[in-house]
Structure formats: structure tokens, C-alpha cells
Amino acid sequence: MQIMLYDTTLRDGTQREGMSLSCEDKLKIARILDDLGIHYIEGGWPGSNPKDAEFFQRVKSLGLTHARVAAFGATRHAGNRCEDDANVRALVAAETPVVTLVGKSSILHVEQVLETTREENLAMIADTVAYFKQRDKEVVYDAEHFFDGYKLDPNYTLATLAAAARAGANCLVLCDTNGGALPHEVAAITRAVRASFHAQGLPEPDLGIHTHNDGALAVANALAAVQEGVRQVQGTINGYGERCGNMDLIPVIANLQLKLGYACVNPAQLQKLSDVAHSVAAIANLNPDPHAAYVGRSAFAHKGGIHVAAIEKVASSYQHIDPTLVGNTKRVVVSELAGRGNIRVRAEELGLTLQGVEGNVVQRIKELEHRGFQFEAAEGSFEMLIRRSAVDYAPPFDLLDFTVIVEKRGNHQITSQATVKVRVGDQVMHTAAEGDGPVNALDGAIRKALLPHYPELAEVRLVDYKVRIIDEHRGTAATPRVLIESASGDERWSTIGASHNIIEASYQALWDSLELPLLRSRERQNRESS
């Protein structure tokens, strides 16, 4: 049985306190979700902010191969016509193949929050669904507060669903908006919904489930609904969302596919789960949870002596699944052998050979991670580390010294200036540049020295710069970790630096970000000339 996966990381997920995604971030995540095999990507609420409207414009040229893009919005306002409703018009303007409409199903919300009548609410649902069906949209209807509403007045709640179904909604999604439902209630109410459609002689609708995690049961509730015949599952990557979060799509996909025998994505896509969880966390500038089910770094980490001895004999003795199925790895904590294996595999993935220096690389990674580096989100710096470990490594340049001056005098504007000393071959250059801030000035000065030797660097753009504090309890004395993302044409790479001094951390990340493309272009030239 195929389950349709509906991701709302870009809309409901961004409701998480402290999370904010730029349009660029949202496009990156959309590409990742498409690769994972997600069927629907809800891009945002175009009526609520201009950033979402920009996303819907740009996503059209992203070339998604699998996912259908959905725009989210509410049913028309009470007493209004769809044609005159600003929210409805914004949904039309988003020009998505799928429109997801949220409507009220709880009598409490209809009468006391919306302050309208039962009949008008039914008309709002029917009119808005019909309006988009006439425009050839696939309509997903989100029945807000469905389970709570059902407990108050089951007949009215079912009537709202019937109104959406009669107007042509393609899927009716039962929402546990407040996140307080329990799995046995979700199962019983889902069963009752299906029975009510039979009783009214209506065709059985496609049902969906949208749960929140306020009772730590969002995944369990979604599984309960699927076992009662629900076919669409809505959630977010890593369970990001308001309050305690939305339903986490990562474990739900793994559970449905590996434990319950439903089809969600293909086996190769399932192996991307760990990568997807970590990449989305990095883009959202959040630390991935090391203890996350299935995909956390510690999800298959074995520390206890008896456990380690047992898993060496029979891997399944202390593991609920084979971690490679979800792209994770079994780890024996504090064993450098495990580390060596991982590094060899990752080096091979990059097409590099280690020439027997795995041990040195492992040691170096341990030292750097202790200082605050984290290579999971910085593939580019990991690649540099391996390349620099080669005995015959010839760096294309060397950064010898730098000085950065940030000046603020009286009412004058703050200025930043950097000077660097760079060696290329046997030539040493001094260059200086001003910039918008110290890192920008440093980047400018380094490029000024390198460009005459490496004109290809003109194509390299810095597309993202993020700072995260590692030991946050230390306040301004904490260690900042800097992540830089660079691009040249279609190619992208992320690099990292960590130091008590934020300028030094940025300098380390910048260095890698400029050295890596030179090595790659040198290799391309070698390949072409041979």
C-alpha cells in the first residue's frame, strides 16, 4: 500500500520558535525533499507574507522531478465571496498545482473564535473548495481541530468533512491541531469518519492525518490513523513546528516502511533519511539531535562493553534495524577503528585515496571536533582535510598573515579594513580591502591577491554565512562556529571554522571555501589534458 507523504516544513515547520528560513533556504530544502521522494511540498502561506509569494515564483524553475507543490491558505472569510477574498486571491496567484485549504471543524472555533454560524462555516468550506476545483487544482482540505471538535459535536464535525467532499476535495485531512489526542482516540475517530461516509452513501474519501507533538504522540497518532486506512501523512523534517513540534516525517517514514510494510519511498531514498535530517537542520541553523530515532548520530552508537561484544558477534543483538537502511551507521563509541572505516568510505565517495593516513585523519578530526568543528554540515572542509593529508599535497596558495581593523569614531559610520599576506608559488603578496564588515573585507583582500593567479575564483560566490555558538552558557566567551556556503555555477560546498575568535573562525572557513574550487578545477584541467 502506497502512502503519500506531505511535507509542511516550509510552512508549519517555520512556526517553530527561533526558526527562520530565507527564500534561498526554502528552495534548498524543497530540492532535498524532492530527492527524498516526498509527494507534496507545502511551500508556505502566500496570503500571509511576501517571502512565500517569492518562493512560489522561484520554485517553478527549480525543476522538481517528483513532488507537487502546494500553497496553503484558509477558506474564505465569513460573509465574503471567494472572488473578493484577499487570501483566496493570493492562493490563486501562487499558481501551484495543489491548494491546501484549512477550515474549521470544531463548533467551539466556529461559534466562539470565528463568531459565525454553523451554516455559514459549511458554506465557506464548500465555496472555497469548489472555487479551486473549478480552477483545476488538486485540493487538500485540512480539517482544523478535527479530533477535539469531534469530541464536542461529532455530527457537526462530520458535516464539515462532507461539505468539503461534496465540493470535490481530493483529500480530507484530519488534524490534531492542539496535539493532545491519544492513539486509541485517533484510531476510533478515524474509523467513525469512514463509517459515516458509508452511512451517508458517499464515496469513500481519501483521508490524511496531520498531528502535533504536544503529548509526544504525533508519530504514534499518525501510525494509528494509517492503520485505520488513512493514505496521506503530513509532517515536517525533524518534527520542526510550533510549541512541541509537528509530526516528524523521518521516523514515520522509517516505521511505516520498515516495520509496517507500507510503501513510502524507494530503498535508495530511504537511505537518504539520515542525510536529509542533518542537511535540513544545517540549513535551518539548528543543531541536529544526536539522539533522534533512526537518524541521530547516537541512534546506533554502542558504548557498553557487553553490548559492543555482542554486536560484534550478531549485529542485530542490540539494534532494532540495520542502520544502513536509513543511511545511518553502527558506531562503537571511543573506538578509532570505527572512525577509520567511516573516513575511508567517505574518502572513496569523494573519489580520493587515503594512502594509508586514515589514522592521522581520524586523529585530526578528533582534535578539531574537540575544538568545536563539526564536519557533518561541512563536506567541503572534510574534503580539504583529506586532500591536505596527502603526502605530496601542494597547496595552490598559503595565507601567511592577516590584520583586520574595525573602526567606529564618534558619529561616523563603522568601517572595516583587512590586509593579508598571501603566497602563491614563490611569490608573496600584500593586499588590502575594505568591506561591509570584517569578514567581507577579509574575503575581498584574499581574493584581490589570488585573482591574478586564479581568475576562476571570480565565479566563486559566498552564498551563505552562518554563526552558531557552541558552548552557549559561556555567553560572549563562548566558541563561535562559522559555516560558509559557496557556489560556482551549479556546484556548491560548505566549509567550517571554529575558534574563540569569530574572525579567526571565519578566516578558516573562508580559506577552505577558496582553496577547494581551485583543487577541483586543477583536477578538471588534468583530466581534460590527459
Ligand SMILES: [Zn+2]
Ligand atoms: Zn499544524
